[in-house]
Amino acid sequence: MVLLICVGTPLLGAFLLPALGHWSEKARRWGSLLMVLTALVCAVISTVDLLSGRTDAVKILLPLGLSMGFRMDALAAFMALTSCTVSTVIVIYSFGYMKEYAHLNEYYLMITFFIGAMMGLVMSTSLLEIYIFWEFSSFCCWRLIGFYRDPVSIRRADKAFMVTVFGALVMLVGFAGIYGATGTFDLDALRGSQIPGWTVGLMLVGILSKSATFPLHNWLPDAGVAPSPVTSLLHAAVLVKIGVFAYARLIVLTFSIPQIYTVVVPVIAAVSALISAGCALMATDIKRVVAYSTISQLAFILLGLSSGSRIGFAGGMLYILAHSIAKAGLFLCCGIVEHNLHTKDMNKMGGLARTMPKTAVAFALCALSVMGIPPFSGYFAKYLVISGEVDAGHPVIAAVFILGAVLTILYLVRLFAKVFLGPCRNPESHEGNNQMVASVLTLAVLSLLLGFLIFLPSGLITLAMEAM
Amino acid sequence: MNLVTVLLIIGLLMIFAGCWCLMRTYHLLKITIGIEVAMKAVTLFLVLAGRISGSLALSETFVITVMVAEAIVAVVGTGTAVGLFRKYGSMDVRNLKQLKG
């Protein structure tokens, strides 16, 4: 029941928001926040249940192996908590950011629906269900990226939609292959089953397209035309994490796959990390830099999950959490800057630390976490991932990733220096409004605190590792 | 080469001529005539089938129904052709270029 509320409230309630919007602007905002909070509370309740040894689950039985349901296990709880927390902050932030635009009805509808889809996805117990929620999220990202409705946004929205839908369809072929081999879509029934190698390959295409990993990464930097809360949501809280979540859920936890993929996937991840880090060093659009950084960091996550060792897996999961919080913070800071200066070109910025000090501090804290500087949470995650890879016996790949980590430091320092340090070029700029600044500071503090309270999520991670 | 074979071949040739007319003629009414020519052969086939299988009465009822259909097709075809003539002042198929994509 808790699970149904958790998924149903944002998913179905989202359609009430346009009606609320007709009535009053405020009702729509708070309605949206309330729904996301409901999902968060339900996720917390269910997680508490889980930690005390009970598993919440609902299921309807259907013929032809099409059974569907929701179940909260450690991985689902971890993902649900992460994305709900970050989403809540983002929704609060968008109160301030999204005041003056048209289509706000659609905006809140899609944001809330998106979070509902994410909740559904992480708790789903069938391959088909994963596909359904997967497409929900593609649809939402199509509408959200095209939010401004100018031709460029529309084209990029279409691109993002086409790439992710293509990936999803290829993945569905993989699912159909699994169905053909086993006769069911049900994850419980499929646990531990041997599946043909090519289906794993097809699923990987879907995962790579969703989590924007090389060679299907192109749409993500382009999606930066969307409003900042949206990009933040896409990059940090929901969309790209769906891909890595699917990897963890399907390939790591459910199926036993051919050995070759424990090498192939890390290599893809390594290539992706290096290429995107290079791009980030070259880009001049602040959102593009952060977007490439996302691609690069996702490669780390994928590496951790695919390394095959338990330490790596734990590192990957921790990385999801750390990256979500820090990256959301980075994007929201970029949003404040962009909102103020009406440009995204970092050559036109400089010395913003003086006019918007709180944002600068928040940005610095989040950037440090992404770079992986101790004692931030990012450090522990990165350390675990790389040591997991060494454990699994691929020191070369681990070395490449250390190079990637160094590049991360380089481009983030470059970004920070160009935007916030140096002579002040934008004296008329000023701090964002309260909701926005409060959200970024919250995220910055969270990513610092997590470094000290690293034991908090470890309970869930250990539980998830036991299922491996 | 008995009677049945000869009639079949003649019928097939006639259908061929009708379809040729359908595909390669420029005149709208001629196209409709092409349909009718092919229908003649089909009528013959039906009666032939009735004779071969010994249920001639059944095939005769078929033929009668087909003829009604044929007449109505001629009406509709001619009507459309006349309508097109009123628009274009000619019966040439090559005028039909409204629909492209």
Place this chain on the structure above:
Amino acid sequence: MTILSICAHGFVYCPILVVLIYNLFNHEFARKHFIWFAGAGATWQILTSAAGFFVLHQSGQNGYAFGALWDPGLPGSAYFELSGPRFLLLLIVGLVAFVSVLVAHHTVDFNRSSYTNLLMILVLGMNGMLLVTDLFSLYVFMEVTGLCCFIMIAMFRSRADLEGSFKYLILSELSSIFILTAVAFLMMKTGSLRYTDLAGLGSRISAGSGRLEDVLFYAALVLLISGFAIKTGVVPFHSWLPDAYQSADTAVSILLSGAVNKVAGVYGLIVVMELFGDVAPVGKSLAAVGIVSIIIGALLAVRQPHYKRVVAYSSVSQMGYILLALSTGTTLGLVAALAHIFSHTAFKSTLFTNAAALQEQAGTLELQDLGGLENQMPVTAFTSIIAFLSTAGIPPTAGFWSKILIILALWQAGSPVLAAVALIAGILSSAYLIRLQRTVFFGQTRPELAGVKEAHGSVLTAEILLTVITLGLGLLYPYILMLLHAGGIL
């Protein structure tokens, strides 16, 4: 008179009755109130097909045979028979007729009485096709259906209307010739054309027997398949379809895409599969035609300059999916094909109804003149998005489930490659529909379209009705699958 017999006889009597009563009234009155007569006919059809199904299901019979004029007592007679899967198609006929009437209320102006008469005869023709138990009667009613369509397209008498109608007539008559020849060839072997006599004929024929009738049997199969494929409008027999759909008045396009090419074309192929499915090349050729038309249809749709042409080519592509499902010859395949027929009816009718709304409000359907209409026409935009998702097979719409069923059917029948290609081709469906979205609804409003208003009245009702069906089915499909499973069908 039981309820069942009232329902059954209604399918053949009701349309004629409506025509007779309608023409009793004076012209002006009839013109003004046509919606009530045609609407009543369509509503009767919807209600009786639903009621008939439940009554028949309750009684536990397989089918209900009845004669049109008097008792079907005589041996060897051609009578009508109501049975399971036909109900769904009868329901589709009623639904599409209903939607078409709603749209016609706005789009059809000066020849409303002809429209009403022809609509009812068309419904009769399609009902006849679905109810008959004899291949020749199938041809007769197919001819009725076709002729009504030609007249309905041509009666608006613009150049494009007449042209589209004539092209349709040429190819359609070609298919009639094919089918009649096939009928004659089959009759040489059997002396009867009832389904019961023809079923299983394939197993009694051997290719190498050296008998003329056996050779002609295979020729007949080729002719039957190509004849019905022309009527369905699949590649390579599709050339009439976009022209006819584009030129016809939108109320007629809805009929054509929603019901006619399914009943006249796909249902014919269903019959062919039922009768001769045991001859292996039949299924294979259907699969080949299906896969080619999925891909070619979608590729052609991407480049079209006219809203209705895009939608028409999308029909070509979607018909391919249905043929692919049919080609398996399994029960699951048939269920999948029927499911996709139904969802296709819903979403394609939505798209055409949107076309009617655009035509009425914005005054054009050329894609280059449209843009950013979602602010002006929010409901139309929303319904078109749902139809788009359903066409591309994206959840939670009816199209998603029917496509999944098709894939499962193909996979179970042992052709995974076809299933994979069909799935990946879904990206092409998304491509042309996303282009449609971008050029028509999504985006900035063009200044000359700023004064456009939302559609109103019956067109809006039709849009909402169809969208509710698409979405509702999408959400209820698990339940339907459970019912089918409980009924022992799956």
Place this chain on the structure above:
Amino acid sequence: MNTIIYISAGLMLIFGVYAVMEHSILRAAIGLALSSASLSVLLYVLGAHLAAVFELSVCSGLVTVIFIAGISLSHSPKMEIQKEYRDKERNRQLPLVLIGAGLLLVILALTLQLQTPQLGEVAADQDVRDVLWGNRQADIWGQIALILCGGVAVAVLFREERREKK
């Protein structure tokens, strides 16, 4: 008996091809009528007496009347006729193609040596009227619909345009 069949079948083919090839549309319609008449002789000889009468009256008579009505409603202007001569050129290939196809079919029939069925006896106990009214109710119902269709077609398609489309 067989001679009449061969002759009338041959005539049917020849008139049919003439109807296709003749570029004067009036003569083509007459060619169709003659082809129809030959067919009706053929049908009569084959034993389908009622069908033969129908063929003569409906196809040879009514359909020709329809075509002539169509022709009289549309007189092509002189310059258009020139264009239509192209038809003649294109159709000139037809006899050759037909002879080719015919030869091919004959050779096929001779080489395949198929076992061809014989014409059966005309059963005496079957009456067309009984079969039509007793067994083919569905077809009769279809014919009613067809005739209604034809009525609407005449009413809708042939009338002069009084009101232009908006």
